[in-house]
Amino acid sequence: MSACLVVENLDCGSVREVNFTLAVGECVSLAGASGSGKTRLLRAIADLDVHSGTVRLGGKDRQCFTPAQWRRRVTMVPAESHWWADTVGVHLNGSPDVDLEALGFGPEVRGWAVRRLSSGERQRLGLARAAALEPVVMLLDEPTANLDAEAIERVEHWLAERRQRDGTAILWVTHNAAQAVRVAQRGYRITASTLQQAFP
Numbered sequence: 001m002s003a004c005l006v007v008e009n010l011d012c013g014s015v016r017e018v019n020f021t022l023a024v025g026e027c028v029s030l031a032g033a034s035g036s037g038k039t040r041l042l043r044a045i046a047d048l049d050v051h052s053g054t055v056r057l058g059g060k061d062r063q064c065f066t067p068a069q070w071r072r073r074v075t076m077v078p079a080e081s082h083w084w085a086d087t088v089g090v091h092l093n094g095s096p097d098v099d100l101e102a103l104g105f106g107p108e109v110r111g112w113a114v115r116r117l118s119s120g121e122r123q124r125l126g127l128a129r130a131a132a133l134e135p136v137v138m139l140l141d142e143p144t145a146n147l148d149a150e151a152i153e154r155v156e157h158w159l160a161e162r163r164q165r166d167g168t169a170i171l172w173v174t175h176n177a178a179q180a181v182r183v184a185q186r187g188y189r190i191t192a193s194t195l196q197q198a199f200p
Ligand SMILES: Nc1ncnc2c1ncn2[C@@H]1O[C@H](COP(=O)(O)OP(=O)(O)OP(=O)(O)O)[C@@H](O)[C@H]1O
Pocket: 013, 032, 033, 034, 035, 036, 037, 038, 039, 040, 041
């Protein structure tokens, strides 16, 4: 598999010397104790927080992109997403390609008011909104934390399809070791402020 995202010698917060690559269509999991720096690492890769080191996409340094171009390609889905417009459909970029049904929604969801969304609906629609940007890399911060078992299965399947069909690469933060092994080909853990490979 060809390298898609390359992270070299990245320092952010207390986490030091982060080095890893993500291949096209690959899913890598990220674990670590609460407060170990997982969210900050995702934010650094998405260029949302101050950091040092190098991040490249498809062989091009991040400096070759404007911040907006970068975040469109390397898209972070935070644990709690923010919504700027009142209606769900406005956030979906007019994209007919986002398979909302596979996430458990009917077409009427596009007309729903954002304020009525439950936390689990918000979380699934946050993924749909990110996917509508057609990113090269998705940085997912505990994307199934608010979901029941059936919805978790739907989301895992939906994301696996994006990897296989579109070659989207995924960095997936999860506290659930069984989920990490289920969804990812490789797993990392932040231990003592360093990134260590957990599996295979
Ligand atoms: N902007 C900031 N400035 C200084 N410290 C911060 C900042 N944002 C987060 N931190 C601290 O950095 C540490 C790592 O935070 P982070 O949110 O990355 O943890 P996490 O591993 O994602 O935790 P959790 O599993 O609880 O979500 C925490 O101690 C947090 O308080």
